[in-house]
Amino acid sequence: MNQIFKLKISEAKLLRDMANAISILIDEATFKIDEEGLKLRAMDPSRVAMIDFEWPKTIFEEYECVSPSKICINISELLKLLRRAGKSEAVNLSLDEKTGQLQIVVTGKYKRSFTMPTLEAVEEEVPTPKIDFNVKAKTTTQGLSQAIDDAQLVSDHVRIEADSDKLLFIASGDLMGAKITLQKGSETLLDLETKEASKATFSLSYLSEIIKAASATSEIATLEFSTDMPIRIDFQQAKQGKLIFFLAPRIETD
Amino acid sequence: MRLKSKKKTECWRIPKLKMDSNWVLKHKKRIINFDLDRNLGKNRSKSDFCIKCKGIRLLCGKTRCPLLIRIKHFLKIVPLISNKDISGVSPPSVFIGRIGYPYVYAGPLVPPIHEDTSFFDCPEAWFGKSIDHIVSFRSLLIRGKKRVHAKKFSESGRMYEKILELALADKSVDTELEFIKKPKGSIFIDNNAQPFGPSAVLKKMKISNSKFDYRIERAYFDTDLKSNQAVIDLYRRGVRVSKIQKVFSVGALGIKKNRRLVPTRWSITAIDDIISRNLVSKVRDYPEINEFRVYESNYLDNIFQILFIPSAWSYESMEAWYPGTIWNQNSEKVAIFSDYENFKGRTDYAKIGGCYYSARLAVCEKLHEERRQATVIVLREIHPGYIMPIGVWQVRENVRNAMKQKPKKFKSFEQCLKYAGSKLDIPISDWMVQSELLKRCRYQKKLSEFNLIK
Secondary structure, three states: OOEEEEEEEOOHHHHHHHHHHHHOOOOEEEEEEOOOEEEEEEEOOOOOEEEEEEEEHHHOOEEEEOOOEEEEEEHHHHHHHHHOOOOOOEEEEEEEOOOOEEEEEEEOOOEEEEEEEOEOOOOOOOOEEOOOOOEEEEEEHHHHHHHHHHHHOOOOEEEEEEOOOEEEEEEEOOOOEEEEEEEOOOOOEEEEEEOOOEEEEEEHHHHHHHHHHHHOOOOEEEEEEOOOOOEEEEEEOOOOOEEEEEEOOEOOOO | OOOOOOOOOOOOOOOOOOOOOOHHHHHHHHHHHOOHHHHHOOOOOOHHHHHHHOOOOOOOOOOOOHHHHHHHHHOOOOOOOOOOEEEEEEOOOEEEOOOOOOEEEEEEEEOOOOOOOHHHHOHHHOOOOOHHHHHHHHOOOEEEEEEEEOOOHHHHOHHHHHHHHHHHEOOOEEEEEEEOOOOEOOOEOOOOOOOEOOEEEEEEEEEOOOOEOHHHHHHHHOOOOOHHHHHHHHHHOOOOHHHHHHHHHOOOOOOHHHOOOOOHHHHHHHHHHHHHHHHHHHHOOOOEOOOEEEEEEEEOOEEEEEEEEOOOOEEEEEEEEOOOOOOOOOOOOOEEEEEEEOOOOOOOOOOOOHHHHHHHHHHHHHHHHHOOEOEEEEEEEEOOOOOOOOOOHHHHHHHHHHHHOOOEEEOOHHHHHHHHHHHOOOOHHHHHHHOHHHHHHHHEOOHHHOOEEO
16 A cells, blocks of 8 residues: 555544644645645635644654645544544554545554545645734733633624733623733733734634634643734644634724 | 416416405504504513514413414404315415424315415415415415324324325315314414414315325435435425425425424424525535625515625625514614524524525525625515515515526625615614624725735
């Protein structure tokens, strides 16, 4: 059997959480795989949010890639299979060149082998936004998702504001309002660099889904934003992994 | 007297009605001007409740909807049935009640008319007819009923088989019904289902031989085909939605052991949902439309403005009930309600009810036909001329009619919104407050609008 690549991940949970974070934005994901690692960059169908993901080969227990290639898989289908795997069971992924089938082998107390088809890969390269960010805030993902939960109680969008010593989440609904303050140096806000006081508004339905799913993979998130510009959220990964989301703002003109 | 049409289901002849077909009209004014408070006392329900409930959930805590009773009060002049038996030609039509589920009343609808009555149960052909006309011929339909267990329908023996046969029949069927008592009641009114006349418990039922449509016959005998797939197959083969709904409600589709009776009002929405869900899954893969469009239609004082916005699939249905319309009697203000779904679709039942799904079906048909996707926002204004609910078919056919018109095309969202606003009575700013997708279209930026680098 000619295999284009062969990967082994020691913990199924890692892969499952990552697949879950990706599935928030897209259904069909085109991964780039080469000697260095596994990469994905894609926009959601409405072009409001973007994911930039990378796993270097050091994350994998075994990593073997014969020739650089692109594969497209249905993430939600993959997720279904991975949900069947126990937390610390090992997962082997391999692609058969002839059949184009992705083979997923889960080894734990017993061995399970699944195959799933790959889809036609998207050739187009997705560009990333080029923005000069004025604010850089480092928070714990736990604190961040709490703040988002609070804001979601009253509204469907949230304004994020920052000055030199605090980060604010302000939500105002039809009847109720909420203001969440993260003070610099507190347990939640680990670091804050502000070049210029900035504020931007974002849709909570996107923001909360992204933050909830990505929090499972990371402890620390770095927010970068400027007034009325897209936000960049970098979820710190172990071993030089990369998981970054971009989200376009809402601009209320009147 | 069967009519021979070249194309099936397209040519309809309306049977002559012996009764005065304007009898509803005469009472329309009285219904609108009627003062509710005097009759129902101070314990009236809040108007908000009524729009959410639409006579189905009975949120006011009463056992019957006072608003519907009020309308019925004026419509008491239905044809009087003096006998305990009737004979006539069923369109064919059946009705499955929902009260007492799983023991529900199932039975045929038969008018005392001896000619082709297929028109009586084909909402697809009703577009353009007045409320008075529709109510007058629908109220001729007399409902025979029989308690049947939704799953164990074989218990009911031959009677169920006859009801089933009637529902599957291709053309009008000669029917004779014998009741235990004289048919009672006036007219049945419901938000989802079409109205019909008095009802009585069945004693005997006779039907003449009927032929099945080959497509329906095949689905009926395939006891390994899931009902979901069966519905989609029938729709693709061109069976009209109201017929699929009928076949579905008598438990004629699906895997043998899962077959069951589905109360008519549930099955109407179920079919709209199943078909449009299937269409949406295809629409999601098509390229986006290139311009902003506005489609419009106005029927029975229901004004539709439908916006197509070049973006990924998402859908919102909004309805504005004027003061004085059936579900908004007591308020001075227009009540606007809405529900929406994102690209991935929805998993829970829409707040605004069955019309959400009917309108979704109609817009998906259009998008699928064009092989395009778009963000669709349906704006519906209901004016006081819509004196009583006559079923969600009105929404489906009204939106389908809008889709047949040539749309107005625009370059920008603001232009298209301005045009739609000029055609509606309610200012756009009021719609905007309630609408999630309108706000999103106006305020949410896209990443592609910013400076991007490879």
